[in-house]
Amino acid sequence: MTKDMTKGSPIRLMLYFALPLLMGNLLQQTYNMMDAAIVGRFLGAQALASVGSTSSVQFLVLGFCMGMCNGFAVPVARYFGAGDYGRMRQCITHALVLTAGAAVILTASCAILCPQILRILSITDDIYADAYWYLLIIFLGMPFTLLYNLLSCILRAVGDSRTPFVFLAFSAALNIGLDLLCVLVFSWGCAGAAIATITSQAISGILCLVFIFHKFRQLVPTKDDRKLERSTFSMMLGMGVPMGLQFSITAIGSMVMQSANNGLGSVYVSGFTAAARIKQFAMSPFDAIATSVSVFCSQNAGARQGARIRKGFVQGLCIGVLYGICAGIVLILLGRTLSMLFVSADSVEVLDASAKYLRYMGYFFWCLGFLNVARMCTQGLGFSGRAVFSGVTEMIARIFVSFVFVGTYGYTAICCADQTAWIMACLYIVPMCIYCIRKVCRDMGKENDPEEAAV
Template sequence: MKQHFGKDLTTGSIPQLLLQFALPILIGNLLSTGYSVINAIWVGNLLGQDAVAAVAVSFPVFLAVVALCSGATLATSILVSKAYGSKDYARIQQIVNNSWSMGIGIILVLMTAGLLLSETLLGWLGTPAEIMPLADGYLKLTLVGSAGMYLSFLVSSILRGIGDTMIPLVCILLSTVLNAVLDPLLILGAGPLPELGLNGAALASLLSSGTALLTGLLYMKRKYKQEPINPTGLALDKSIVGEIVKIGLLSFAQQMLVSMGYGFITVFVTSFSAASIAAFGVASRLDSIAAMPAMAMMMAVSTLTAQSIGAGKPERIKSILKWGILMNIPIILAISAVCVLFPETIMRLFVKEADVIQAGLRYLRIVGAGYLFFIFFYVSNGILNGAGKTLSTLIITLISLCVVRIPLAGLLARTELGLDGVWYAIVISFAVTTLSSLFYYGWGRWAKDIPGREQGTRNQGLGSELS
């Protein structure tokens, strides 16, 4: 077995390493988000308002599935990064084998439960009767596709744990291009392909994610044939499974809170009009695009932090935080400015109906300004995640959503602000997340048990050194 596979992120220029690691992730995340954006464009222009609304009400359930997939695979990435930083290759193999075993079990449960409960879940979200058949069929196919999504997430997380971000990008590029081609063909039907309507959009995503998975597996098998990142068998080691569950479950719970937050907001929005639902469905997807650069930086920060801790170099974390924030500023600022200044142009890319455009326009002007908070809290949360402190980020998310966003949205929606009150509640929750995350990072208690520090420094915490 080689002792130098992957990329060591514990030495060299931190801003250069962050850029090299984050840029492929950013491009990949933008392309991945392209799945939903491409679907939204084709669905909005080919099938109309009802289909857009059906996709919108399904979105919170889809977010819950993504939360489960990314939570478990985030745990794998963190554990692989720490083991790689400490050069413990035998442990990497154990983590990989256990992660694949858990993944197979999770997707079987997820697919079965989702298929049986899709209509019930949509009912809980207040789905109007006239779009229920559309939404139910779309959601069922989306849940079947979750198998490919989970396993492709797992492949990417393992590769990123050893510092390889280029092939996950290639896989996503291939699948996004395929999705863009298949969408209109399966929605409208062409040649031997049947006309599937909205279900065609879901099937296009399913086939595309499967392609990404197969491409990633072939790459790992060929380039890293003798390395410990390919599964050598199924295993369920109690200690490793416990670590994956501990980190992954907390991350899953955090992202589930985000999904539930969108679910509650969807319920509030459905009380206004079908046009409002469609507008929220489009505009909330733009939230994902706006967050992509910050999320890419969060992943880079998390991996650099985990490898630094594994290598006994926690003193690098202060610079990781500083450069992560500085590198976020220009791109997030530009995205926020475009959304605030040109909201109508953006909405017209997705829908044609004037009432939907008007509702989305207000969303982008209000929430778009709040994207500036992404500059800060994604970086500080990335450090906490890299240190394995996912309970901290869970509590921060809990406060932001359950204490602030949901109650405030329900309250403001009943005032003269109406629908705008819901949008203002979202921005205020962004602010609370930022302040909470930066305060906890500066406090330093999260760092007290990091190995490689002198006992006196640990007793004081790393807040003064790293903040």
């Protein structure tokens, strides 16, 4: 069911939209955590290190895919808000073609370069084989990941965050069942965990496609909508590629940081892996809040309602920061206890490493409220290129900490890298987002419209 976000209370609309998205994000992280828990508990800390040692490169590649799909959905949201459904379907056609091309290129290149990628990550010999097969299978399943993410982003762009949640819930339950089957029954090890992941994503993506064709005919391109135009390709690439690079550039810094951490030994790799799973779970609400702000601002930009854009941004920012403060306190106080979901109690050194990472991160977790909301709002308003620089700032900060401080301070420097990156990125993206909002409102010619300002 589509949802027009150009009328009604901004905070109520954003929360209504964010709730299914939040539940979906938490559910996705839950089955990611279950994936790690099954590997760590039944295959051991070394297997957990094998899976976790490649997480940054997965974020690099899959993050680009997800960011690109988010970018393709921005024009869809804008034309939906403007009521131009024909143009909206044209954008969907071009998004499908571009995504198919990206799937072929990325899958082939990543599969071929998998050994070189593992060498760059400084994967040690004791975990290399498991890491290779896990990463290769994840890469081979990339077309299904792209399919599901594109369709989900299109549905969210028109205000429907519930349908993607339903399919994600199905995927999560299926993934956990397949994990247990492949790891415990078939004894396929880390490769089994990867097979379970891509199989569940493939089934969910196909079901989502079938559902749209039968229930969301408004989104299905007609014969006239399927005409390909160079100008539309350029416009879609101008939105999708910068947003994809935003994720990937951030991941490059994470790769350098993880490579530095991998060199500290398997204890710190396992501790970092457990902490990273918890971090990803805790960050899920930020994604839901920021995405709701982005869709809200994008639809209202199409409807030329500047005052609603400003109001939605401020309210979204407050929600994000408040959540960050509360979540940070939990990470500080309960980090070690949460780490025991993945690591047995007798692995004291691994638990200490995980708890330390979470404790250091918790003190600055509120920064992500500013960072994610401002970045996604900037992207939703069509300024993807400017938002990319916040990712560049994060990358530089993580690389700087990894190269300059890890050699001297070891794992303590790793524990401080994320916070440094967040703060540096906030110093750029928050003022830039405010500038972009003002520019959009100024271009609308409604900056001083008393009737709109009263909305």
